[in-house]
Amino acid sequence: xxxxxxxxxxxxxxxxxxxxxxxxxxxxxxxxxxxxxxxxxxxxxxxxxxxxxxxxxxxxxxxxxxxxxxxxxxxxxxxxxxxxxxxxxxxxxxxxxxxxxxxxxxxxxxxxxxxxxxxxxxxxxxxxxxxxxxxxxxxxxxxxxxxxxxxxxxxxxxxxxxxxxxxxxxxxxxxxxxxxxxxxxxxxxxxxxxxxxxxxxxxxxxxxxxxxxxxxxxxxxxxxxxxxxxxxxxxxxxxxxxxxxxxxxxxxxxxxxxxxxxxxxxxxxxxxxxxxxxxxxxxxxxxxxxxxxxxxxxxxxxxxxxxxxxxxxxxxxxxxxxxxxxxxxxxxxxxxxxxxxxxxxxxxxxxxxxxxxxxxxxxxxxxxxxxxxxxxxxxxxxxxxxxxxxxxxxxxxxxxxxxxxxxxxx
Amino acid sequence: xxxxxxxxxxxxxxxxxxxxxxxxxxxxxxxxxxxxxxxxxxxxxxxxxxxxxxxxxxxxxxxxxxxxxxxxxxxxxxxxxxxxxxxxxxxxxxxxxxxxxxxxxxxxxxxxxxxxxxxxxxxxxxxxxxxxxxxxxxxxxxxxxxxxxxxxxxxxxxxxxxxxxxxxxxxxxxxxxxxxxxxxxxxxxxxxxxxxxxxxxxxxxxxxxxxxxxxxxxxxxxxxxxxxxxxxxxxxxxxxxxxxxxxxxxxxxxxxxxxxxxxxxxxxxxxxxxxxxxxxxxxxxxxxxxxxxxxxxxxxxxxxxxxxxxx
Numbered sequence: 170x171x172x173x174x175x176x177x178x179x180x181x182x183x184x185x186x187x188x189x190x191x192x193x194x195x196x197x198x199x200x201x202x203x204x205x206x207x208x209x210x211x212x213x214x215x216x217x218x219x220x221x222x223x224x225x226x227x228x229x230x231x232x233x234x235x236x237x238x239x240x241x242x243x244x245x246x247x248x249x250x251x252x253x254x255x256x257x258x259x260x261x262x263x264x265x266x267x268x269x270x271x272x273x274x275x276x277x278x279x280x281x282x283x284x285x286x287x288x289x290x291x292x293x294x295x296x297x298x299x300x301x302x303x304x305x306x307x308x309x310x311x312x313x314x315x316x317x318x319x320x321x322x323x324x325x326x327x328x329x330x331x332x333x334x335x336x337x338x339x340x341x342x343x344x345x346x347x348x349x350x351x352x353x354x355x356x357x358x359x360x361x362x363x364x365x366x367x368x369x370x371x372x373x374x375x376x377x378x379x380x381x382x383x384x385x386x387x388x389x390x391x392x393x394x395x396x397x398x399x400x401x402x403x404x405x406x407x408x409x410x411x412x413x414x415x416x417x418x419x420x421x422x423x424x425x426x427x428x429x430x431x432x433x434x435x436x437x438x439x440x441x442x443x444x445x446x447x448x449x450x451x452x453x454x455x456x457x458x459x460x461x462x463x464x465x466x467x468x469x470x471x472x473x474x475x476x477x478x479x480x481x482x483x484x485x486x487x488x489x490x491x492x493x494x495x496x497x498x499x500x501x502x503x504x505x506x507x508x509x510x511x512x513x514x515x516x517x518x519x520x521x522x523x524x525x526x527x528x529x530x531x532x533x534x535x536x537x538x539x540x541x542x543x544x545x546x547x548x549x550x551x552x553x554x555x556x557x558x559x560x561x562x563x564x565x566x567x568x569x570x571x572x573x574x575x576x577x578x579x
Numbered sequence: 580x581x582x583x584x585x586x587x588x589x590x591x592x593x594x595x596x597x598x599x600x601x602x603x604x605x606x607x608x609x610x611x612x613x614x615x616x617x618x619x620x621x622x623x624x625x626x627x628x629x630x631x632x633x634x635x636x637x638x639x640x641x642x643x644x645x646x647x648x649x650x651x652x653x654x655x656x657x658x659x660x661x662x663x664x665x666x667x668x669x670x671x672x673x674x675x676x677x678x679x680x681x682x683x684x685x686x687x688x689x690x691x692x693x694x695x696x697x698x699x700x701x702x703x704x705x706x707x708x709x710x711x712x713x714x715x716x717x718x719x720x721x722x723x724x725x726x727x728x729x730x731x732x733x734x735x736x737x738x739x740x741x742x743x744x745x746x747x748x749x750x751x752x753x754x755x756x757x758x759x760x761x762x763x764x765x766x767x768x769x770x771x772x773x774x775x776x777x778x779x780x781x782x783x784x785x786x787x788x789x790x791x792x793x794x795x796x797x798x799x800x801x802x803x804x805x806x807x808x809x810x811x812x813x814x815x816x817x818x819x820x821x822x823x824x825x826x827x828x829x830x831x832x833x834x835x836x837x838x839x840x841x842x843x844x845x846x847x848x849x850x851x852x853x854x855x856x857x858x859x860x861x862x863x864x865x866x867x868x869x870x871x872x873x874x875x876x877x878x879x880x881x882x883x884x885x886x887x888x889x890x
Contacts, residue, residue: 238705369860396860400810402800405591406842407859410849412723413584426707426804433801437715438587439725457709458802 225261225524227252227510228269228287228296230308231503235274236399237424239454241300244322244503245270246492248297251507254487260515264524269293273304280304281311288315294529295320295510297503302326302344303371309337318530320509322502325448325471326375330550336530338551340502340509340542341471342558342575344376347447350558350574351420351469352383358467360418360443362390364411366404366431368423369396376447377422384420392416397427405434418443425450429458436462443467452497456566467571468561472542474570475501481541505540512538580850583724588846589839594730594799596838597737601792602815603822603830604744605785611761611825612781614681618688619668620789621812622695625805627661627790628797629703635711646713654736657794658787665786666779668695674775692812699805707804710797733795740788741831747784748827757781761825814866821870823883832881841866 229248232241252266269290271283280299287293288311296312298319299305305324312319313334320338321329327345330337355363363384367377374396381391392414395407408431411419419435419442421428428450435444445467446455456463475481481501488496488504513532517524538545546554556575561568580588602624609617634653638644643652672691676684714728748754759767760777768774796811797803814837822833844865848858858865873881 234700234705393856395857398810398863400806402796402802402807402810403591403595403841406588406846406862409584409587409591410846410859412587413581413850426802429707430800430802437725437727439720439723454706458707460709460712460801 223264224267224292225264225294225514226267226269226290226292227507228271228290228293230271230273230280230283230287230296230298230304232275232300232304233270233272235272235276236426237275237300240323240452240498241275243497243500244297244300247322247488247496247500247503248507250484250488250491251504251511253491255507255511260511261518264514264518266511266514273299273301273308275301275304277303277307280308284308284311288312288317293317294514294524294526295533297322297506297510299324300499301370301372302329302375305329305337306371309334312336316530317526318510318533320506320533322506323448323499324372326371328371328375330552335534335551338533338547340506340545340553341448341499342553342556344372344447345379346556346575347469347471347558348376348379349383351445351447352380352385352389353387354467354469354560354574355380355384355418355420355445356387356389358418358443360389360416362392362416362418364392364414364416364419364442365394366407366411366419366421366423367394367396368399368421368427370399370423372449373421373423375422376449377420380420380422397423397431399423399427401427402430403434404431405438408434408438408440412438412440416442418445420445421450422447423449425452425455426458429455429463432466433459433462445469448498451561451568456563463563463566466563468563468568470498470559470561471557472502472555472559473557473573474559474561475542477570478541478543480539480543484541501541505538505542505545508540509533509536509538509545512536580847581723583722584846584850586724588843590724590726590730592839592842593835594733594838595842596818596835597733598792598796598799598811598834599815599818599838600741600831600834601737601788601795602811603819603834604741604827605789606816606819607822607824607827607830608757608781608785610819611827612757612778613673613677613684615673615684615688616816617673617782617785618685618812619672619691619695620785621808621815622692622699623661623665623668623786623808624789624793624796624811625699625803625808626664626695626793627657627786628793628803628807629699629708630657630660630790631794632708632710632797632803635713639711650713653794654791657790661790661793662783662787665782665789668786669779669782674778696806696808703805705805707802710801710803712801713798729799733799736791736795740791744784744788745827745831753777753780817867817870821873821880823880826880826882826884829880829882836881837866837869840869844869 231245252268256265273280273283296319298321300323302324305321306329313336318336325341325344327343365377365381367374385391421431428446432444448470451468451470485496513529514524516532517528548554557573558575559573560571562571605620631653634656638649672687673684676687714732716728717725718728719726756772756777759772760774764774818833818837819830822829845858845862848855
């Protein structure tokens, strides 16, 4: 995929054109004045042409490479799709929408530098920001300082919207909400003794702590709380220790690679406990890594099941047709984030105003967006009012919907 | 700790240690001969795993897919192809720099590591690739203690390869050439030993063993990824230093000591009478603390000898 910035291309294009003027060869080279004349003609020409194809730009900072690459690429492609659809429909006429993409590699340092890069580009009106909470948390200050609206399709750490930055929004509900729902669900499943493992990341450990507290509050005994290293492959030492403590369920706060290896090694060690995980392990990669061991694992996910919502059908089909693979996790959320920006821009354009960062922020704050995941509306903190959590069980390598909890405005 | 749990931890540590040992040999062989830490060795291991995966995927559905044919085929192909990569790496990235300062070659090694990792990301993709399941049945079960076919297979392959290499270095003419170049390349050359051929041979052997470790890793965990060589490489390098870098038997011992301590020490500390909560957060810290303690007591490593700095 191209990472070339469309804004850069526009800046360069007059220069390129002036070098390729066919008439230039016929002019006498000694006559400097005629070169100036050609130069002026080019400026005037490109100025006229420009008004017919003015562009608006939104940025994306997602992990296109690195440990969360498969989820990040899906989110990026969903944004791409949303922009293609909007441009084809002419909703933003006379403008066309462009994407300026940056890769944060799930690395907080690269996330901040990408955030600075995009924020300092005045063409960027809004940003589809980050998959990982660990990236969005430090980058959110950059967006705040540059007054650019940033909406995350996936970062769920509660801290992010507690900083009081008006520009920061998220379309998914928080780990707080998801963890509490998971804790109650574990109690409801009748598991009285729980072992918790987490990956020591802001996301995994934060969520695991909420699950620990919520499960304990619901009467479950949490017998252990252990961290593992992201990128490690051997967890048998920890699992053998957990095995001898005989829990009834194991919860893992983390992402699909480690989650898949954990459940696989559990089954190899003869552990038949219920295995539960959060949205970070929902995806084909978890099943790929764990193989048959994934069967029966329970996964929570933010929002209602997208594939059962009429509003999402068209998007899911279109995505599969465009990219040749089905949607697995955060695609619909990224699509709606892009949709929110597009709706905000559309309203501004329809009023005859020139879109600006403050105008976009104002529109996003007051918007009620009916997208593929249902209605999105932001509360005062910038969190979505849709607080639904769904539970899935893996059967025959598929995530099968069990139930949903929590209120949602639709 | 119950006996069954202890045995399980012991087995976990031995299998982990076996993989570390095979990779550590690659570091120690190269260091012993040209005093270079070959940072790209972890990527060599990953490459071997991908070649092995390629072979196993190619034979799926054919009469060759049985474990008794497919596995030897995968090991053979991966070891040969990866040995070729190792030799090429030496020719391209290290040999031109052999006369220059050591730091220059070290930086070249870091560059080679980054290059290979990213090349593999582009060639094989960023996702974890599942490995076909072989030998996954249990061979022995008593209470909680489970031994799988893979555990036995891994131990057997590790021991056979380590034993063969040890005998090769100690008993053959080529092995003697390697030892002579390690002691003094100038003197070895004067006695008619081809230094370049010997260095190539060293990379060939180290890379072949690394490839075997890569396939074992894939079979054992059922999944490989382009960046798996990074952590494996660091651990195996630690094992090589622990055993005394430059010493082949030291690398084997270091691998097993590191695997066993990673597996057993946190487990012992987590069980009564210590019952330290959340000790597994510090699993790697514990393993590296062992390294520091050993090096404080014996700076040249467990089996390393005090050697004077080469001129």
